[in-house]
Amino acid sequence: DAGVIQSPRHEVTEMGQEVTLRCKPISGHNSLFWYRQTMMRGLELLIYFNNNVPIDDSGMPEDRFSAKMPNASFSTLKIQPSEPRDSAVYFCASSFAQGARDEQFFGPGTRLTVL
Amino acid sequence: KQEVTQIPAALSVPEGENLVLNCSFTDSAIYNLQWFRQDPGKGLTSLLLIQSSQREQTSGRLNASLDKSSGRSTLYIAASQPGDSATYLCAVTGANNLFFGTGTRLTVIP
Numbered sequence: 192d193a194g195v196i197q198s199p200r201h202e203v204t205e206m207g208q209e210v211t212l213r214c215k216p217i218s219g220h221n222s223l224f225w226y227r228q229t230m231m232r233g234l235e236l237l238i239y240f241n242n243n244v245p246i247d248d249s250g251m252p253e254d255r256f257s258a259k260m261p262n263a264s265f266s267t268l269k270i271q272p273s274e275p276r277d278s279a280v281y282f283c284a285s286s287f288a289q290g291a292r293d294e295q296f297f298g299p300g301t302r303l304t305v306l
Numbered sequence: 307k308q309e310v311t312q313i314p315a316a317l318s319v320p321e322g323e324n325l326v327l328n329c330s331f332t333d334s335a336i337y338n339l340q341w342f343r344q345d346p347g348k349g350l351t352s353l354l355l356i357q358s359s360q361r362e363q364t365s366g367r368l369n370a371s372l373d374k375s376s377g378r379s380t381l382y383i384a385a386s387q388p389g390d391s392a393t394y395l396c397a398v399t400g401a402n403n404l405f406f407g408t409g410t411r412l413t414v415i416p
Contacts, residue, residue: 234406247403282349294340297350
């Protein structure tokens with residue numbers, strides 16, 4: 192298995208632009224998680240899906256952030272409009288579980304820089 | 307809210323030494339605890355997962371223990387190697403969330 196796939200690996204954009212991050216979970220996994228990692232705040236869970244349904248989005252910082260999972264093999268995290276403070280590494284992870292209770296497998300991350 | 311603390315923040319040891327990384331958490335109502343490794347510029351690799359009913363897990367040179375009542379976990383690395391150099395993070399799982407520590411950056415000196 193190729194593991195969790197994220198694209199792009201690096202994204203540089205200007206403030207105010209829309210940013211879309213993509214994730215393909217491991218085939219057969221039914222839970223998908225989006226995390227953000229910064230030096231100041233460490234790793235934070237933004238949102239997670241179970242069977243393509245958003246279960247907990249309490250970590251989404253603002254309305255500028257939205258996430259979708261149209262099918263079991265694809266998810267997007269969108270930031271519109273982007274701001275410099277959104278600069279971080281965004282990780283996607285997946286697991287074969289109900290909820291956040293089982294072993295999660297992480298993608299390589301997308302390093303986002305908002306100028 | 308669950309708070310996860312890892313001490314020390316950074317650690318340097320000579321190759322071959324055994325070492326212990328520490329993780330503490332404030333809320334003992336957890337489902338499991340997971341140890342990850344993160345290499346610079348890379349994602350997280352799961353090392354060990356301990357269910358709340360377990361006391362320890364072992365994988366090769368790694369041994370993780372869990373004392374839920376005291377809110378502590380340790381990761382023991384035996385006979386450290388330069389390839390073990392990375393940041394090690396622990397994460398505890400609550401009802402619907404995973405709380406991460408800030409990690410311990412380990413450097414194993416050849």
